[in-house]
Amino acid sequence: MQRLIARRTFVAASAGLGITAYATSSFYLRKPELLDDGAPKRTFTGQIGFQKLTLESVEQVNHNVKRLRFSLPERDAVSGLTLNSALLSYSWPSGALIPVLRPYSPISTPSTVGHVDLLVKHYPSGKASSHIHSLAPGDQLSFRGPLVHFAWTPNAFKNIALIAGGAGITPCFQLIKGILEDPKDKTAITLIVGNRSPGDVLLKEELAKLERESGRRLRVVHTIGEGDGSDEQGGKKEGLRSGRITKELLGEVLSKEKLARDGKIFVCGPPGMEEAVAGKNGFFGWGKTGGILGELGYGNEVVHKF
Ligand SMILES: Cc1cc2nc3c(=O)[nH]c(=O)nc-3n(C[C@H](O)[C@H](O)[C@H](O)COP(=O)(O)OP(=O)(O)OC[C@H]3O[C@@H](n4cnc5c(N)ncnc54)[C@H](O)[C@@H]3O)c2cc1C
Numbered sequence: 001m002q003r004l005i006a007r008r009t010f011v012a013a014s015a016g017l018g019i020t021a022y023a024t025s026s027f028y029l030r031k032p033e034l035l036d037d038g039a040p041k042r043t044f045t046g047q048i049g050f051q052k053l054t055l056e057s058v059e060q061v062n063h064n065v066k067r068l069r070f071s072l073p074e075r076d077a078v079s080g081l082t083l084n085s086a087l088l089s090y091s092w093p094s095g096a097l098i099p100v101l102r103p104y105s106p107i108s109t110p111s112t113v114g115h116v117d118l119l120v121k122h123y124p125s126g127k128a129s130s131h132i133h134s135l136a137p138g139d140q141l142s143f144r145g146p147l148v149h150f151a152w153t154p155n156a157f158k159n160i161a162l163i164a165g166g167a168g169i170t171p172c173f174q175l176i177k178g179i180l181e182d183p184k185d186k187t188a189i190t191l192i193v194g195n196r197s198p199g200d201v202l203l204k205e206e207l208a209k210l211e212r213e214s215g216r217r218l219r220v221v222h223t224i225g226e227g228d229g230s231d232e233q234g235g236k237k238e239g240l241r242s243g244r245i246t247k248e249l250l251g252e253v254l255s256k257e258k259l260a261r262d263g264k265i266f267v268c269g270p271p272g273m274e275e276a277v278a279g280k281n282g283f284f285g286w287g288k289t290g291g292i293l294g295e296l297g298y299g300n301e302v303v304h305k306f
Contacts (some may be wrong), residue, residue: 040113042080043072050090050142055135056115062199064122065167066133067107070141075114082110083178084171084306085146087118093131102128103147105171105306107203109178119202121167149306150266152178154185158262161190161254163245163277165269169193169202171306172268176207180214191220192253194245194273198224198237208239221253245277247292259302265293268306278303 043051053070061067072079081087086103093100108117122133135141149171162172172191179185195201201222211218224237225244243249259265267278274281279290288294289303 041074041077043074043077044080044087044143044145046146047144050144052140052142053116055137055139055141057137058135061119061202065202066120066122068118068120068132068135069115070118070143071115078110078113079106079108079116079145080110081106081116081146082148083152084150084175085148086171087116087143087145088147089128089132090142090144091128091131093127096127100127100131105149105174107170107173107177109174109181111178111181119167119170119173150175150304154179154182155187157187157264159188159190159255159258160263161192161259161265163192163194163250163265163267163269165194165245165273166196166200167202168268168270168273168306170268172266173203173207175266176210176218180210180218187217189214189218190253190255191218192245192250193220193222194225194269195222196225198240201240204239219253221249223249245273245292247295250277250292251296254296256296256298259298263302265298265303266306267293267303274305278305281305 051073053072056069056071058069059067079087084105086105088101088103091100091102104118104120106112106116107119108115118132120129120132122129124130132141152175162175164172172193176189176191179187179189191207193201193207201224204222207220211220221241222239223241223243223245241249254265267274269277275291277291278293279287281287289298289300293303
């Protein structure tokens with residue numbers, strides 16, 4: 001019995017520490033404003049505790065990424081997430097001593113009714129991503145939120161640039177879709193996405209459609225960093241540039257004059273890519289912008305790491 005109590009105390013403390021660490025780093029748990037009359041009910045309101053969502057459908061989108069649709073408990077409710085935010089997942093994979101807490105940025109938007117969609121990359125030794133990839137329709141996963149990355153205000157900037165690597169596309173996609181579906185928001189967006197191979201490129205068709213329908217407000221540039229462009233994962237090379245995200249590419253694609261005057265640059269990707277593009281993170285994410293963006297003369301007031 002004592003061992004059980006000790007284990008539960010340890011578990012609660014670990015979970016608490018995990019939540020606190022996530023909540024106090026680059027984003028925070030937020031309690032959204034009260035509902036307006038007639039607005040859809042919000043599922044996640046920053047309340048204490050986790051809510052279980054049921055997995056409705058799963059699609060394998062490439063060799064290591066799945067798209068998962070989770071139903072909200074009430075079909076006419078929205079997630080309650082605000083632009084731009086994530087959900088914190090809680091899972092207890094079999095064999096793990098303590099629960100695993102990991103944030104995921106839905107690719108559905110705050111206005112999506114009845115479900116949230118996640119795009120999750122599987123890391124072979126990854127605890128949460130392996131567990132999530134093992135789920136089948138009907139299984140449940142616990143979440144809480146919203147965890148706000150960046151509280152987006154429509155038209156706060158005239159121009160934004162988003163620089164994404166791999167699964168780092170998810171918060172960028174949520175923001176792009178959210179901006180473009182708000183008729184009041186006129187922000188112009190440039191998205192630069194880096195991937196290893198054509199088969200790793202995520203949301204290519206969805207982004208191309210948003211770009212076509214944006215009336216030239218969205219420009220998407222994909223670049224492929226490794227190999228000769230041939231792709232053992234089965235992706236297509238058309239429309240993709242070759243090479244990593246470099247100073248030359250960012251110098252060419254970004255309008256420094258516009259971004260420095262009234263813009264913002266968001267960076268989201270694996271640690272190595274973020275460091276190369278925007279410099280090392282200091283303690284709790286503080287630190288001067290460095291990397292390529294630093295060399296190009298952008299400072300902390302313009303650059304935000306998701
Ligand atoms: C705000 C936020 C939003 C996120 N949204 C998404 C999302 O929408 N989709 C998504 O797939 N992921 C997202 N992530 C990443 C996610 O939270 C997990 O970190 C990821 O799923 C790995 O967790 P894990 O438990 O499977 O791996 P862990 O058990 O934590 O790590 C195991 C090993 O996997 C490798 N690994 C783990 N994470 C990375 C990484 N980011 N880059 C390179 N190697 C890595 C490392 O080798 C590591 O040693 C987000 C992260 C943050 C901070």
